[in-house]
Amino acid sequence: MGKQIEVDTRTFIRFWLVLLGIGLIILFLYKALTGLIIIGISIFLALALKPLVSKLNNFLGKHFGMEKNHKTASAVIAYSIIVTILVTVVIIVGPVVVNETAKFVQNLPNTIQDFNGWDGINNFGKGIGIDNLQTQILEGATSLSKNIFGNIGNTVVTSISTIADILTKGVLILILTLLFLLEGPGIMEHFWKSLSARKEDARGVSVAKHIFNRMSNVVSTYVSHQALVALIDGLSVALFVFILSLIFNFSAGLAIPMGLMAALFYLIPMFGQIISVCLVVVILAISSPVAAIIFALVYIIYAQIENNVIAPKIQGSALKLPAVVILGSMIIGMYMFGLLGAIIAIPIAGCIRVLIEEYPKIKSA
Numbered sequence: 001m002g003k004q005i006e007v008d009t010r011t012f013i014r015f016w017l018v019l020l021g022i023g024l025i026i027l028f029l030y031k032a033l034t035g036l037i038i039i040g041i042s043i044f045l046a047l048a049l050k051p052l053v054s055k056l057n058n059f060l061g062k063h064f065g066m067e068k069n070h071k072t073a074s075a076v077i078a079y080s081i082i083v084t085i086l087v088t089v090v091i092i093v094g095p096v097v098v099n100e101t102a103k104f105v106q107n108l109p110n111t112i113q114d115f116n117g118w119d120g121i122n123n124f125g126k127g128i129g130i131d132n133l134q135t136q137i138l139e140g141a142t143s144l145s146k147n148i149f150g151n152i153g154n155t156v157v158t159s160i161s162t163i164a165d166i167l168t169k170g171v172l173i174l175i176l177t178l179l180f181l182l183e184g185p186g187i188m189e190h191f192w193k194s195l196s197a198r199k200e201d202a203r204g205v206s207v208a209k210h211i212f213n214r215m216s217n218v219v220s221t222y223v224s225h226q227a228l229v230a231l232i233d234g235l236s237v238a239l240f241v242f243i244l245s246l247i248f249n250f251s252a253g254l255a256i257p258m259g260l261m262a263a264l265f266y267l268i269p270m271f272g273q274i275i276s277v278c279l280v281v282v283i284l285a286i287s288s289p290v291a292a293i294i295f296a297l298v299y300i301i302y303a304q305i306e307n308n309v310i311a312p313k314i315q316g317s318a319l320k321l322p323a324v325v326i327l328g329s330m331i332i333g334m335y336m337f338g339l340l341g342a343i344i345a346i347p348i349a350g351c352i353r354v355l356i357e358e359y360p361k362i363k364s365a
Helices: 009-031 033-048 050-063 070-113 118-127 133-150 152-158 160-195 199-248 252-266 272-287 289-315 323-357 359-364
Strands: none
Touching: 009 033, 033 050, 033 160, 033 199, 033 323, 050 070, 050 199, 070 160, 070 252, 160 199, 199 252, 199 272, 199 289, 199 323, 199 359, 252 272, 272 289, 323 359
């Protein structure tokens, strides 16, 4: 015989209110996801700029005697430096990639027509029942080239809304990053003071503040070390391309854009280096296929030195994370938030490590 469970009205109402509250929170997070991601990126960038702001802060205070407003000035200068670098990279790299791609597409029919191995290809075509495979390939390449150039206008028009959306989000991120740099330290200091108003809460607040500072240092240390290795990688790529341009007589002007592109993509953990070298090889192949092959071989050798000697030496054991944890974190981050998740996954894993290490203090607080 089943038992009858009696529930009073107050408990019943509380139960449904809790479910309603959880549902509203989930709905809020879903609706505000884009905004929360923008805010999260801004906080991440502000933390990443922390070491540069700190160094500029000390420099201005020591050499210029800016005792009152040098914190604000150092934040603005650090922010301006990074924004200027990013804009410069886009301005330099963008036109080169577009021009080289356009040149490749435009010259594709002539390149295929000048190919010397058509006899073998035509024989292969006859073997599979296709007469004069050369003509069909040339017609296909010509049609592809005309279609790409013919659809550029339509593509630009249909992409205006997407570009505007990206620009809007980018501007919001830039503005919020600057605001977090300027006002973030003051907000956090006020926050900690508010929490420690009562003496019995002082120890817990002190532990929380210590953990937060350690986690912010994990983010800033990781980004600053990654940026330094990326700079070395970009300089190396630029040097390789410049030397190859002297040997194979193509434009030496490709060296700086390729180096900047390599440095920028290197900031993407694990996969950025592979993406950058593939792009450089493809762009070089347009001007000189032999130079592209040599660059790929030389860079593969250099990458082994960089990944096994240079990067570990610079980054050291700052995050103290095993390789399997790093790769696992990136996979989870990538499948959750795409490229953005891959970028922030490693610092988040480092922050989780801090929480695990500080767990005894958290438990006793």
